[in-house]
Amino acid sequence: MTLLSERPPATAVPRAARSPRRRRRGRLALAVLILVGVVALLGPLFAPHAVTDAVDIPYAPGSAEAPLGTDRLGSDVVSRVLSGGRSLLLTSLAVTGAVCVLGALLGMLAAWRRGWTDTLVLRLADVLLGLPAFLLLSVVVVATGRGTAGVALASGLVLLPESVRVVRAATLRILAQDYVEVAVARGERTVSVLGREVLPNLLPVLAADAGVRFLGAVTVVATAAFLGYGAQPPAADWGLMVLENRDGLTLQPLAVLVPAALLLVLLLSVNLLLDAAFPGPQQPAARPRPEPVTTVDSEAPGTPGSLLSVRGLSVESDDGHRVLEDVDLDLAPGELLAVVGESGSGKTTLALAALGHTGPGLRPTGGDVRLDGHRLLRLDERRLRRVRAAMCGYVAQDPRTALAPHLRVDAQIGEVLRARGVPKERWAERAERALLLAGLDRPHEVVHRRPHQLSGGQRQRVALAVALSVEPRLLVLDEPTSALDTVTSAAFLADLTRMRRETGAAVLLVSHDLGQVAGVADRVAVMDGGRIVELGPAEAVLAEPASERGRALVAAARPVVPASAADHEERTGDDALLRASELSLVRGERVLDGVSFALDPGDCLSVVGPSGCGKTTLLRCLAGLDAPTNGGIRLHGEALARHVRDRDPGQRRRVQLVPQDPYASLNPRHTVAAIVGRPLAFRPDIPAERQPAEVERLLAQVGLDPELGGRLPGALSGGQRQRVALARALAADPEVLLCDEVTSALDPSVATAVTELIARLRTELGLAVVMVTHDLSVAARLGGRVAVLHDGRIRETGPASRVLSRPEHDITRALVAALPHPARAAGEDGTR
CATH class of the missing domain: 3.40.50.300 (P-loop containing nucleotide triphosphate hydrolases)
Structure with a gap:
């Protein structure tokens, strides 16, 4: 059975939607950086005079022999500027390369070996970080002597500790991924695990870190030259030129300003290039509020008595993909509405839109969202935050990431209450009440724990308590039971039912499991392809689903009665396989x-x-x-x-x-073919020339089209990925x-x-x-x-x-x- 019909991951949210302005800045920065690099590396070839030739009196103004005048020695400023960047640039590049290679090796080693190796590496890094850079530079130069070699060594010692820590942190995150553990369980050698599984995913971090280290290297090397530690007279060096000619700044400012400007341009261009190539978390861009679609009367207040009213809501991605299409929805105070559907149906996008938010790369293109009369899609960011703070609570899907890992439970709740302006003397009372409402019977014990000290069910209840602490009128829950066992899930939903009856909060509950949520929901909305294809009382949807997607969800929710044909009692003999x-x-x-x-x-x-x-x-x-x-x-x-x-x-x-x-x-x-084919390298019965055919056979065996072998995992759906893991x-x-x-x-x-x-x-x-x-x-x-x-x-x-x-x-x-x-x-x- 082939699962090509499974919906692949939605392309609606681009990974790092870079603005045209950012791209233009990046191209300009790259062009400037190349120009400065050419001047620094090839400049000595075009210098009209030797850097030690005296062409005029010291600090002479510009002339035919010296267009930018002369420096304190009477040498041509143009010639010294053209010759003064090569040593700086080459030294900085050498330092950067050495620091990145050594930092990558030490960082990966510390993360991989843990224990005393990790402790030793981190303590050495801490010692170097604890020394002021100027002091470290001075000590090394005194020990090695003035010149490029000592400055390069000192620069490496200044920059190495931070590189080690960055690589170690990134490596620990990668080592926690399941594909690394599979490689370890498969028996891959350390070099293979680090080289095949870790390093390819570490390259973006290493590239960004290299840019940062290069900036640091340029700064330290130039500073050392300015302090007289680096290149020595009469050598030409931009930093040394600033040092030598500072006394004649009023007589011949170009001898100082030109090398200083080149240093500044070099640093700024690298900074802008890094910003363009490795953008940070994207802030939602200011966007005009969309006009409602013509088929919707956006001025209509919705169903009387509704707390939340959605009319004709449509959301598109930047590439034109329709994520939501003409969605209508009402939610009354105290009501629990379950939005169900498979992955990619638009459930989470609808839940976020109910809070006036769209994810990165998405934009509302029509319709209206009203929360207690407030038109959320028309509010500016400040007013929207005020409405959310006063009325809304949100619980994300994954209980492992819904809470800050370093904060205790009382601090998690206190952060939210502080943002809401609740007086601090009421925090303890509000936290205890919220934890009790969320079903945690001993709040005085829970408040002092951190997330890793809680079970999955407890973390989910704490996340709910954080949302409840602000006493919201609308509570949005995104797949709150997907990671919980049946007992914990049932208890969580029972507590949710009790909570909404006690508080009167309206609940919008997102789930892909109709069987779990139907027992607590007043109404069920079935989504498919960005549309609500069915909406009605839970009993009616379960008993007689009107849509094809509803019937499929009901069928999947029916309990399965196990057949006994293949069942047998446990063997007790000594010849068992495992x-x-x-x-x-x-x-x-x-x-x-x-x-x-x-x-x-x-x-x-x-x-x-x-x-x-x-x-x-x-x-x-x-x-x-x-x-x-x-x-x-x-x-x-x-x-x-x-x-x-x-x-x-x-x-x-x-x-x-x-x-x-x-x-x-x-x-x-790695491509699917590379992932599936890797274990074949450990089988002597499958020679290398047969491995591509064997990969195709394995993919077909698990119900996948062999043509998927050339794709990366990001282009596959969840079910397809799980089949690749089986293959x-x-x-x-x-x-x-x-x-x-x-x-x-x-x-x-x-x-x-x-x-x-x-x-x-x-x-x-x-x-x-x-x-x-x-x-x-x-x-x-x-x-x-x-x-x-x-x-x-x-x-x-x-x-x-x-x-x-x-x-x-x-x-x-x-x-x-x-x-x-x-x-x-x-x-x-x-x-x-």
Whole structure:
């Protein structure tokens, strides 16, 4: 089955929409920089006189022999200016190159090795950073002697520490990506991981850092020359010219101003070029408010009693792609409206438009958005911020990034209250009330924690509490349950229902899972292709969906009853393909506690449980990325080393990992063919000339058109990326497939297709599959066995058909009970 029909990532938001003015500045800066560089490097060839020739009296005015006059030695200023930039420029380039290479090596090494290596590198950098640059320059020059060599060394020591820190920080961010961990689990050498996976993604950072270091090098080298540390008389040097001729500034200002101007132009042109090539976060450009479309009476106030009213709203990207098209919507006080649809349907754009905002590269082209009578799209930025501050709360999708990682919970809430002008003496009261409303029963404990000390569900509730602390009348939630397990998700939605009843806030809830949100929503809006294709009461949409997209979402929301055909009890023999025995891992507290199971070829074990129970840690231990404290893992009866680097190549090849996030599991700098083909390099049975054909076969095996091999991951949809990750794992010819929440970031229909693909591969290839998931419907579709993990221990295990239909442990019963049931939500059981 080919998924070419999956919608690729929306091109509606360009990556760095650079304005024409910025591009013009960049081209001008490049032209000026080239001109100054030519003057500096080739100038000595065109100097009319030798730099030591005295052509006139000192500080003489301009003449035929010396158009710009002479300096303090009577030498021609033009000749000395043309000859004075080469040493400066070449020294600065050499220093920049050395600093960038050494900084990249030390920064990557510190990030990769961690431990004492990281500590040693950082402490040395801190020592150099703690020394004043002038003092360091003076000490080095005194030790090495005046001249270019000493200045170059001193400049490198001044610039190196910051370069090391920049590279280290960027490398740590890249090393956290799933595609790096897959390479490590595959057994790639350190040089290969850093060279293939890290360095290509580090190049933009290195390029920007090189520009900054070059600016610093020019500044330090020129300053050293001005101080008399660098080039010595009678050599020509722009910095030295400023030093030598400063006493004659009133007599012959050109001898000082011309070299100083060239230095200034050099620095400014590099600055402008860096600004054009590496723009920072884009601020929304001031734009005229759009005129309403002709079919909409924008002066109409909308439905009487509506808090939010959207009429004829259309949003386009800069390239003309229509993201929203003629959207009409009303939201009453105290109402919860769920906006559902697949990725790319326009849900998030609509949610942001309800706050008067459009993302980078997007612009409203028609329609009107009214919030309590305020026409948001017509307000200037200051008035729009005031309206939002007074009336709105927003909770972003990912609980991992919705909170500032360095701030405690009370500080997170305090920042928002300060911006709203709430007196500080009321902050504690407002924070406690908001945390209680968000479902956190012990706010006095939570307020002193940072985000990394909270579970996923707690982080999502804290993000909600931050929004609730300002007592909003409109609350916008973007996919608040996508990263949560069924129990946590159900509890969050229950708390949301209670909260809106207590506060009377209107809630706009964005989701791709109709089954989850229908039970709490008053009305449901189904979006497809930027339009609302269906809008009505939740019961009506669930019972009799009128649109094709609505019917597809309802079908995806129906609970799956597992079949028992492929289910069987766990083997207890010693000849199992994969066996884990009493695995335990302690990190301050016990994360895994005596986990044991066995798998045969073609078996499937779905590991389920609430967030924080140890599911992903178990998978990482099997992959060799985390080392268990106790216990053992055997493959074909042979013991596997605890760390993947200590396993032999055959063992690493036979156990393959498929990470959770399809957007982080593929290296964005490599093509699909390169990603899938890399594991083939470790297979002696596939010679190099056969590898392209094998890549095409693997792509077809996972339901992708082989023509996608030439694309970068950014041109693929989430489902396509996840299939590429599966193809990459299959390229190693594995016997065990470790899947970590591979459907959590996908739309229901795409998640179903990927689950069915894994089930088919399991049957056709005889793969043993360990599937970590919080979605019990995935376990039901895969069949096999289910292990319920809680607090690091397996509380219940058995065939999927039995565990999911007749759960025995309290944790299992809670997980099954939390499954969304569209029939119940539609009122078929007589309750609502």
